[in-house]
Amino acid sequence: MTTLDQQTALAQAARKRIKDSHTLDGDAGNLVHFYRGWANSYELDVGRDGYCGPTIVAELAGTVQTAYLANKRAAIAILDAGCGTGLVGVELKRLGFQLIDGIDLSEEMAEKARKTRAYRHIQAKVDLNGPLSDCSSATYDITVCCGVFTVGHIRPDALRELARVTRPNGFIIVSTRKSYAEASSFEGEVRRLEDAGVLVTTQRLNDGKYIAEEGAHYWVFQVPDKATAPTEKQL
Numbered sequence: 001m002t003t004l005d006q007q008t009a010l011a012q013a014a015r016k017r018i019k020d021s022h023t024l025d026g027d028a029g030n031l032v033h034f035y036r037g038w039a040n041s042y043e044l045d046v047g048r049d050g051y052c053g054p055t056i057v058a059e060l061a062g063t064v065q066t067a068y069l070a071n072k073r074a075a076i077a078i079l080d081a082g083c084g085t086g087l088v089g090v091e092l093k094r095l096g097f098q099l100i101d102g103i104d105l106s107e108e109m110a111e112k113a114r115k116t117r118a119y120r121h122i123q124a125k126v127d128l129n130g131p132l133s134d135c136s137s138a139t140y141d142i143t144v145c146c147g148v149f150t151v152g153h154i155r156p157d158a159l160r161e162l163a164r165v166t167r168p169n170g171f172i173i174v175s176t177r178k179s180y181a182e183a184s185s186f187e188g189e190v191r192r193l194e195d196a197g198v199l200v201t202t203q204r205l206n207d208g209k210y211i212a213e214e215g216a217h218y219w220v221f222q223v224p225d226k227a228t229a230p231t232e233k234q235l
Contacts, residue, residue, distance in 0.1 A: 014045035015213070022151035028127045031105055031153070039108035043085055050212040051087075053175045057146040058091030060203075060220060064171045065097075069141060074098045079140040081162060082128055082148035086113030092144075093118040101140075103132070128154045128161070135165040142166070145174040149186065156189035163198045163223050172199065172221040177210060181217055190219075199223055 017038060024030040038045070065073055073096040080088050083102030092100055093116075102119045103126040104110045110124035123134060128148060143166045148154050162172050176186055193199050203220035210216035 011048050014041075014048045017041070017045055018049060018211075021153075024152040026129055026153055026155060028105060028129070035106035036108050039085065039106065039112055042109065042112075043087065046087075046211065051147075051210070053146045053210050053216060054087035054091050056205075056208060056210075056218060057088055057144050057173055057175055058095055060173050060218060061092060061097070061142050061144055061171075062095045064142060064173065064220060068169075068171070071141070076141045077101075077139065079103065079135070079143045079165060080119070081143055081145040082154070083113050083119070083122065084109045084147065086116040086118055088144055088146050089113060089118035090116050103128075103135070128158045132161045132165055135161075137164050138167045138170075139165050140167060141170045143170070143172045145172070147175060147177075149174055149184075150177040150180045151183065156184055156186040159189055159193060159221075160198065163193065163221070166223045168223055168225040170223050171202075172219075172223065174219050174221075175210065175216045176219065177216050178207070178214055190221075197224055 021034060021038070024034055061078065065076055069076060076097055077099045078092060078097055078101070080100060080102040083089060083104050086102065089100050089102060100119050102110065102113050102122040104113070104122070104124055105127055107124040110122050113119060114122050126132065126134070143162050145162060149156070159172070166172055181187065190201060194201065199221040201219065202222050205218040207215045208218050
């Protein structure tokens, strides 16, 4: 049994690792190295800090399916972009989704996700800051991305590739940690993609619960029919 002092020390160490993950500047090499060392304690660390983002994102996916999509949940194809250890996939499976694919940069994190058995397929070594070359266009009914649009991880323009792999009239659901949303050009990127006809914001939940020290905004985007990913010229 751990003492109160030990519990406090563990919580402080967990929060330090979370903060350290925000200093990686989106560099793939730095991220791979960091998560290789963090994979074994990741779920314990974020659990100690009250991480509820995966539950909220999964519940939003369930609401979107019920409200807008004709197919039953078992037939809805979902991409979990930046799946990590599979926290979102487990919640999606609990809600009745079956066709869940995951992609992540870290092989160690992806291996943890595979062990959940929530996913149909998981591919590691995928950098969300680059082209998702192994993902075909217009493949998924819903794309979810939780805990990835955060400080030190992926750039706002990663939204373009998420839109490309999502089917017309499909949905993208993402969380943005508040400090990330305030420090980045995420909202500007959303406006550019809306102006280019790539996506439409259908819902935004401001200042929702996320982790103990900070909240997040939750976004639901729809990919318009016949939309294509924007070119540099269009932007």
